[in-house]
Amino acid sequence: MDEYMKELRELVGSRPVLMCGASVILYNAAGEVLMMHRTDNDSWCFPGGALELGEKVEEAAAREALExxxxxxxxxxxxGVFSGKEMYYKYPNGDEVYNVDVVFASHCYHGEIRVNxxxxxxxxxxINELPENISPPVLPVIEDVRKRKEEFYSAAE
Known part of the structure; x- marks a missing residue:
């Protein structure tokens, strides 16, 4: 959690806050999507996280993917941009958020996969063989990925 969110939590406690984040759907050559099994909530998600103050969403998405x-x-x-009631989440520590997630897709990346x-x-x-324990705010994104599979996978060619 960045300093801004830590300071905000000191002021508001665990009450719901609006949090803007960015995430990336990374496709491989077979059209599969990269997901991370999180340690904090034992769920799977796309790489992503909260924006830092003054950061552009594209910068946040790329930074989070790298980290x-x-x-x-x-x-x-x-x-796409995902928001609304279905993006509500209560973290295991009790902190509540309504996420606004700016989601990007990419077939163009390099490096060696490692877990932080x-x-x-x-x-x-x-996309049709995802694990069952998906982080709840990721479910609307996955629903859209399944609907728009051809549109974004064919962009790789």
């Missing part, structure tokens, strides 16, 4: 997966994203394409302290495992999954 969480070891991969440098070379090109981002806007996938936020994850237990990172791996690619076929």
């Amino acid at each position: 969480e997966t070891g991969l440098t994203v070379d090109q981002l394409r806007l996938f 302290d936020e994850g237990r495992e990172i791996r690619f999954f076929a």
Whole structure:
């Protein structure tokens, strides 16, 4: 958690806050998506996280992907912006958020996959063979990925 969120939590406690984040759907050549098994809530998600003060969403998405997966994203394409009641989440520590997640997709990245302290495992999954324990705010994104699979996978060619 960055300093801004720590300071905000000191002021508001665990009450709901609006949190803007960015995440990236990374596709491999087989059309599978990269997901991370988180340590904090034992759920799977796409690489991503909260914006830092003054940071652009594209910068946050690329930074989070690098921090969480070891991969440098070379090109981002806007996938969608997700908000609303279905993006509510209560963290295991009791902190509540309503997420606004700016989601990007990419086929263009390089580096070696590695897990940082936020994850237990990172791996690619076929979109119809995802693990069952998906982090709740990621579910609307996955629903959209399944609906728009051809649109974004074909962008790799």
